[in-house]
Amino acid sequence: MRSSADRIKGDLETLGEIGKTEAGGVSRFIFTDEDFEARRFITGLMQSVGLRTVSDKVGNIIGRRPGRNEDLPPVMTGSHIDTVPNAGIFDGCVGVVGAIEAMRVLNANGVTSNRPIEVVVFNNEEGVRFEPLAGSKAMACQASVDSILNSRDRDGALFREAFERGGQRIDGLPSPCRRGRVRAFVELHIEQGPILEKKGLDIGIVGAIFGIRQFLTSFRGVAGHAGGTPMSMRKDAVLAAAKTVVAVDEITKRYGPPAVGTVGSVRVYPGVVNVIGEQSEVSVDVRDSDGSRLRSRSGEVKRRIKAIARATSTEFEIVDRLEIDPTAMSRRISRVIEVCAKRVGARYTHLDSGPYHDTMMMAKITKCGMIFVPSRDGASHSRKEFTEWRQIAKGVDVLSETLVALSK
Ligand SMILES: [Zn+2]
Numbered sequence: 001m002r003s004s005a006d007r008i009k010g011d012l013e014t015l016g017e018i019g020k021t022e023a024g025g026v027s028r029f030i031f032t033d034e035d036f037e038a039r040r041f042i043t044g045l046m047q048s049v050g051l052r053t054v055s056d057k058v059g060n061i062i063g064r065r066p067g068r069n070e071d072l073p074p075v076m077t078g079s080h081i082d083t084v085p086n087a088g089i090f091d092g093c094v095g096v097v098g099a100i101e102a103m104r105v106l107n108a109n110g111v112t113s114n115r116p117i118e119v120v121v122f123n124n125e126e127g128v129r130f131e132p133l134a135g136s137k138a139m140a141c142q143a144s145v146d147s148i149l150n151s152r153d154r155d156g157a158l159f160r161e162a163f164e165r166g167g168q169r170i171d172g173l174p175s176p177c178r179r180g181r182v183r184a185f186v187e188l189h190i191e192q193g194p195i196l197e198k199k200g201l202d203i204g205i206v207g208a209i210f211g212i213r214q215f216l217t218s219f220r221g222v223a224g225h226a227g228g229t230p231m232s233m234r235k236d237a238v239l240a241a242a243k244t245v246v247a248v249d250e251i252t253k254r255y256g257p258p259a260v261g262t263v264g265s266v267r268v269y270p271g272v273v274n275v276i277g278e279q280s281e282v283s284v285d286v287r288d289s290d291g292s293r294l295r296s297r298s299g300e301v302k303r304r305i306k307a308i309a310r311a312t313s314t315e316f317e318i319v320d321r322l323e324i325d326p327t328a329m330s331r332r333i334s335r336v337i338e339v340c341a342k343r344v345g346a347r348y349t350h351l352d353s354g355p356y357h358d359t360m361m362m363a364k365i366t367k368c369g370m371i372f373v374p375s376r377d378g379a380s381h382s383r384k385e386f387t388e389w390r391q392i393a394k395g396v397d398v399l400s401e402t403l404v405a406l407s408k
Pocket residue numbers: 080091092125189357
């Protein structure tokens with residue numbers, strides 16, 4: 001038996017009703033009534049396919065399918081069910097509902113695996129409330145349980161109290177840290193980009209998750225009259241900002257794909273038509289799948305900013321905001337995924353992931369692989385998000401074959 005597009009559609013749409021907004025999207029932030037309802041729904045689904053469910057101390061939900069040898073570390077799969085505001089119903093949820101469908105397929109085919117298989121719902125991937133990636137960070141032993149339980153959201157609510165509001169006592173729950181106790185991790189996820197659709201393919205096998213460098217640059221010039229100040233005597237902070245925007249684009253294009261570079265925010269002061277800009281603030285976000293290319297490009301952009309400041313007679317300051325190195329997927333697992341894709345007749349390609357995922361954390365403690373399914377028009381983090389049901393089913397078929405192969 002293969003996976004059923006109808007069942008997947010039914011489960012995803014039911015989950016997508018929970019936290020539906022008037023704007024037609026879904027808002028489901030952790031430890032809200034909607035989140036607790038979604039957790040109950042998913043836990044029920046897990047149990048209906050025979051998984052033994054448990055929540056760990058930071059709110060990850062784990063459903064376990066026993067193997068012949070219960071002492072061996074399990075093969076794990078899963079994703080997240082929290083969303084950004086007014087999200088679609090696919091981001092994260094495809095990997096959770098898909099993993100549960102994969103368990104149905106294994107059950108129907110009478111598969112008994114040697115290793116146990118675990119389906120995980122990572123808590124708070126998006127991190128609209130509290131720190132993003134909280135669940136996978138804790139599972140990968142990159143954050144202590146206490147630091148997460150004692151964190152607060154923007155309104156001052158304590159993680160621990162918000163969690164227990166759902167009716168569970170944290171004290172009796174197992175620790176999330178699983179170093180040495182996960183054989184392999186595979187995440188099924190929507191691409192959130194246009195490549196698979198454009199190439200008319202069913203799945204993408206992820207080679208790496210992009211690393212990111214983000215920094216904020218501010219320039220300080222001198223305000224002056226737009227008519228009275230000769231061009232040679234200006235200290236124009238807006239001009240410096242504009243040159244930075246162009247520099248990020250120019251340098252990134254010179255490096256070539258898969259390098260991407262974005263200035264998403266430019267703010268200028270005083271922002272008046274006939275006044276030379278006194279201050280400006282430019283965000284820079286550069287990403288690449290290769291760490292050394294990323295470091296050298298980020299360094300080159302910073303050196304160029306220094307030169308721009310000199311050329312425009314402005315003062316500048318750079319504040320680093322985010323430094324994440326690229327995460328390589330396991331070549332062995334990617335090969336297994338490739339073999340399984342061929343076996344189920346899925347047309348595939350190899351690509352990298354621009355967005356980050358829970359897999360990024362899991363890769364710190366175990367070998368990982370990622371399977372992407374196409375996103376229509378590349379849309380994501382929006383209610384326009386859509387993936388053809390049969391394409392999700394193809395992804396689930398590749399996932400279930402991969403889990404069987406890895407848990408032998
Ligand atoms: Zn996601």
